[in-house]
Amino acid sequence: MEMTLTINGQSHKIDVADDTPLLWVLRDTIGLTGTKYGCGIAQCGACTVLVDGRPARSCTLRARNAQGKAITTIEGNQGRVGETVIAVWNELNVHQCGYCQSGQVMAATGLLSSNPKPDDAAIDQAMSGCICRCGTYVRVRKAIKQAAEQLQSDS
Ligand code: FES
Ligand code: FES
Known part of the structure; x- marks a missing residue:
């Protein structure tokens, strides 16, 4: 099936099987390997990308259903929010093995x-589907709070 996807602001014309998950297109067809495969059943969050600005599990989202939408992967996570999150992540050394x-x-x-100022409940709700076998959850929460503060003080 031929389709056109907009990934990180670039248009990609591809031809893949009708039921191909977006994750396969990102990694195997386009070569964007920053997005990871964990479970394949929308349970771990390793494959999370943004689709029209909202987190989506690319392992279960059919590529055909992402047509006409703005897909953002870690490689294209730019802009004020994305860049602040990445900077704080690096500053706090959130990652351990890095896979998730x-x-x-x-x-x-x-x-x-x-939600520029998420409370603990909002953070838990947004992040509960992202499993980390290294247990970086405390640093993840700290980084989100710090990024939120930084974004507010910059605005
Ligand atoms: S690989 Fe998609 S949620 Fe686990
Ligand atoms: S940093 Fe290793 S799985 Fe999360």
Whole structure:
């Protein structure tokens, strides 16, 4: 099936099977390997990207259903919120093995884009689907709070 996807602001014309998940297109067809495969059943969050600014699990989202939408991966996570999140992530050394972290960063970017001042409950709700086998949850929460403060003081 031929389709055109807009990924990180660039248009990509591709031809893949009708039921191909977006994650396969990102990694195998386009070569954007920052988005990871964890479970394949929308349970771990490793494959999280933004679709029209909202976090989505690219392992279960069919690529065909992302046509006409703005897809953002970790490689294209630019702009004020995305860049602040990444800077704080690096400053606090949030990552450990790193495998889950692109999904964590994209989920955090989606959260702070829609809710600039999330409380603990909002953070828990937004991030609960992002599993980290290294247990970086405390640093993830700290980084989200710091990014939120930084974004507010900059505005
Ligand atoms: S790989 Fe998509 S949620 Fe786990
Ligand atoms: S940093 Fe290793 S799985 Fe999260």
